[in-house]
Amino acid sequence: MAAASDHQSLDPASGLTSGLWSALVRLIDVPMRGVQALIGQRNMPYMFLLPNLAFFGLFVFVPLVIDVWFSVTGGSALFLGQRPYVGNQQYGYLFDCGSYLNPSSCREDHFWRGVQNTLVFTFFQVTMMVLFSLLTALVLNMKIRGRGFFRAVFFFPVLLSPVVVALIWKWILQRDGLLNAGLTSLGGQKILFFVDPSWAMFWAIFVSIWAHMGFYTLILLAGLQAIPADLYEAAEMDATPVSRVLWRITLPLLWPNLLVVLVLSLIKAVQTFDEVFVLTGGGPGSATLLIVQYIYETAFANQVQNFGLASAASVVLGVVLFVLTLIQLALTQRSKNA
């Protein structure tokens, strides 16, 4: 009786929704037909892409063009019309080096220190990130007790703001922080992590991995769960060793996801700024100064806000990221073809 009454009460609402939907479709349909008559059916897909392209153009393409334009101007004025054209002078300043391996021989030594640090940071951060994300995903894919809880725990740092992450770790790592308190309570000596260049870089990489690993773990976990279970069952029936299962079944089938993780983490690592800036301030000296921090400081932190030089550096960074994206596309294509 109750079910019949629910059925009766749902029907009118459902009818109303469907009526409203039909009216809405008709409302959109009329102008769309007019547009189609005007531009032809073949061009209609572009019509649907237009809103997205407009947003992309306004917020990505236009700033990109402005950035390139800034990079060929000099002075400290903000408006392009007031900035003198200097050609490739800013790029000349960036690449004016005795030896690219020795930043001290470069006119913009901080830029090249930033490049070197970013390379070191990216290499270790990406390698460790992919490795730990993979191991974590493999463990979280197993039938272990509290699996849901652990998945949430590993994903939780992703939800935090990078500034919050850096401040938490700064509190842990500073002279009178939690870690040093632990060390001294065990009879050890305090370690000044932010004074030693190697420690500072280590913690910058560690904190960055801690903050972002959950996201990549999630991608790999999704990939692992998409691998058909019957392949593992067949391997089990054949008594295939676990290592062989990993190399012959899991990793080959997880390769598309691994590729996504590799390229996304690579691009993200090259762009890293906020968490390392808050954690180490780029120090000691310039041991953890990354290229984006150089761009920020050149543009905003000095009395003469050198937007031209900062823009030139960001164009160089953009080119690097573009190349990385092309590599991603090529690898993805090859993976699909394989």
Added chain:
Amino acid sequence: MKLRTLGCAGVFALTMSMTQLAVAQTQLRMTWYSDGNEGEVITDIIRKFEAKNPDIRVTIDQVPFKAINETLPVQLAAGEGPDMARVVDLGGVSRYMLDLRPFLKDPGYWEKNFGPFLIWMREPGNTTAIPGYMTQLTVTGPFVNKTLFEQAGVALPGDKASWDDWAKAAKQVADKVQAPFPIAIDRSGHRFLGMAISEGAKIFDAKGEPAVIDDGFKRAVEMVVGWHTSGVMSKELWGSVSGATYRGANDEFKNAQVALYMSGSWQIAQFDKTIGNAFDWVAVPNPCGPGACTGMPGGAALVAIKTTKNPQAVARVMEYLSSEEVLAEFDGRALFVPGHLGLSAKGVDYPNASPLAKAALGVFGKEVGKISPAAYQLQGYTYNRIIFNAVMSRVGQVVAGESKVDEAYKRIESDIAQQIAERKK
């Protein structure tokens, strides 16, 4: 009866709203940063101004210090700045300041009381503009944790002591009481250059152009770098961050980890509030060198911004805030050394200050009279922050061990020359 009451209430509400419309309010925005309690004090004072001037409403945007030097200049360049702002890089933003002279009732009062400091706010070549007034005059100088000295049984070096005398004494104290920072100096070119001038640095050549590297400057750099290797200073301050990033040691001083802290008079209010009775702290005169016994002058000014649409209203607010009576209240409650010559001569009453804070204000007040001409010249130089940042950035690299002093000297010169050239393009 009820209907009549409702009707009366309706008529009253309508009349009130009409009255509000009749007194059209001019809305002004003021960007303000605080080191201590001055944000609360200025808010109180502005509320009093609004009560007396119902046609003007001032909204105070409280921002961090970093925003004043990094975000505000971009806002100003874009023409999107506030009507008034409290700034410290006076030369750097002087081109965006409004000359209040045509809108002031008595420009003579401003010249008489703020004259020496107006020079800091003017664009090069301008000798008459009145863009604002000093909310506080600051002097750099050392604070000493007297309790640590007493616990260590080390006497405080006298008024004419050198930096070497203080370094030896502070190291003895720190070793005896296990304090991690014998001497801590704010990671700031402004702080360091006062010391350098005491050591004999001239900073400018005869034509008034920057010539930072000389024997006095080198002596100061080598002294500070040597302190980092001998343990008088910890690398945690100057060596732990990059570029010209500011790093203060006020928290370390408040936690009794520092024997001598080189900072400035603006710290008094927060030390008075946060240290309380935890330990005795004193301000001491700037140590002496072959050149002088000087700190650096400085301070924050409240200035009018050129793009304001209501210059007359801005002038009325500024006239009120800069009046002797209001400034006396402001400086007295915020524990500031006044940047008003009349008040300086009369003296400011600090009713809420502890005896320690009053003594420190007295010491810094005397330090004003000892500031060297080179320090005033540097503070008045339009591009002084270029010099401060170049020095801090390069000496910081030496302290961190990634550069040698000779390379740092070359870099300081080239950084300054390049940035000034860029600014003049």
